[in-house]
Amino acid sequence: MPGVSPTVAASDADRLRRVARQHAQTTRLLGVDFLPLPARKPVLAPEPADPDPGAGDRAALLAALRARHDAQCPHCTRAKGYTQTVFGDGSPAARLMFIGEAPGAEEDRTGVPFVGRAGQKLNEMIGAMGLTREEVYIANVLKARPPENATPTPEEASRCGPYLLEQVRIIQPKVIVTLGKPAANFLLRNSEAMGALRGHWHDFEGIPVMPTFHPAYLLRAYTPENRKKVWSDLQQAMSRLSASQ
Ligand code: URA
Numbered sequence: 001m002p003g004v005s006p007t008v009a010a011s012d013a014d015r016l017r018r019v020a021r022q023h024a025q026t027t028r029l030l031g032v033d034f035l036p037l038p039a040r041k042p043v044l045a046p047e048p049a050d051p052d053p054g055a056g057d058r059a060a061l062l063a064a065l066r067a068r069h070d071a072q073c074p075h076c077t078r079a080k081g082y083t084q085t086v087f088g089d090g091s092p093a094a095r096l097m098f099i100g101e102a103p104g105a106e107e108d109r110t111g112v113p114f115v116g117r118a119g120q121k122l123n124e125m126i127g128a129m130g131l132t133r134e135e136v137y138i139a140n141v142l143k144a145r146p147p148e149n150a151t152p153t154p155e156e157a158s159r160c161g162p163y164l165l166e167q168v169r170i171i172q173p174k175v176i177v178t179l180g181k182p183a184a185n186f187l188l189r190n191s192e193a194m195g196a197l198r199g200h201w202h203d204f205e206g207i208p209v210m211p212t213f214h215p216a217y218l219l220r221a222y223t224p225e226n227r228k229k230v231w232s233d234l235q236q237a238m239s240r241l242s243a244s245q
């Protein structure tokens with residue numbers, strides 16, 4: 001095309017593919033009854049201007065933390081009935097981090113967080129934001145599957161959770177989205193209800209935190225109202241990410 005450089009044309013095609021994928025994921029996440037109006041200027045996945053020079057260091061620091069966790073975690077080294085620890089998944093240089101509560105059966109089997117039904121829903125949420133799993137980082141408060149998928153107690157969280165805090169400090173995401181009440185309560189050191197927490201910005205060591213419903217809860221209570229709330233929380237996270245380029 002005269003006057004259009006191949007790089008520009010390729011990046012436009014990339015963008016269109018991303019927007020199409022985002023649109024399809026949004027439709028699936030929200031249902032057709034309250035699709036957002038097409039934005040005049042689509043909010044695209046923020047691309048780092050330069051490859052992160054610290055990405056390799058972060059990967060090495062995470063690997064060292066993982067080894068230390070598996071050898072020393074006062075919760076996981078004593079917990080019974082799990083197959084393997086589930087440390088985290090995604091880019092060590094992620095700008096967006098999701099934090100859930102604890103591995104379930106599928107995660108315990110595979111060693112990867114959020115791969116069961118709740119994980120499929122989380123993948124849709126990430127896709128609706130115009131991102132891929134590889135671009136974000138996903139971790140849990142507890143790294144060993146609790147028996148019967150029990151909700152982590154504050155005591156369990158206080159023993160394993162410090163390793164999650166170290167993960168956050170290594171990755172230094174621009175935005176954190178917590179999934180469900182236990183993750184929000186642990187990270188924000190409070191005991192407030194989801195209704196009071198979600199939809200508002202909070203802070204963890206200077207990093208903005210947006211609590212939203214856990215995808216497993218969304219699957220159980222898949223109402224237009226709850227889907228709207230989750231989408232609104234994710235949109236706020238997207239705006240914050242765009243603003244922090
Ligand atoms: N629920 C969570 O909170 N974390 C997982 O990894 C899977 C399900």
